[in-house]
Amino acid sequence: MPIFVFQWFDMNKTQLIRAISQDTNRTISQEKITVVLDTAVQVMKHALDSGDSVKWSGFGTLTVKNIPPKRLYSPVKKEYVLIESVRKIVFVEHRKQKSYSESMSILG
Incomplete structure (x- = not known):
């Protein structure tokens, strides 16, 4: 391999x-x-x-997160502006597995 x-x-x-x-x-x-x-x-x-989420074992997970609409103040326009909702792809890295020796040191 x-x-x-x-x-x-x-x-x-x-x-x-x-x-x-x-x-x-x-x-x-x-x-x-x-x-x-x-x-x-x-x-x-x-x-x-x-x-759907995409899970790749040992690498991470891709998911779609819905970001709700926001009301923000625009200093240029000097008024509040509504920002539309968006969909955003989020990647979450998988946590590394502890090695056997590390897990045994915790136990005893």
Whole structure:
């Protein structure tokens, strides 16, 4: 099983595809990786559009949060303005599991 080793920097889609291809010793073509990533994104978009959460074990959860309308004061207009409600995608990172030795030190 390949171990993904990424440098910690902003990574665009092309760099991600190249890194996956290199970590799989180029056994999977970059074209196939692109199709899989694009399909995964489309499936996630569809799930989020329908109000479902997307849970990715060991990574995190994407959910849609409804932000209610707000009444804010505009210093430019010098009056209160109503901001419409919006839907916002929220990512919650999964908590890291404690290692076996850490859990045993707590117990005894």
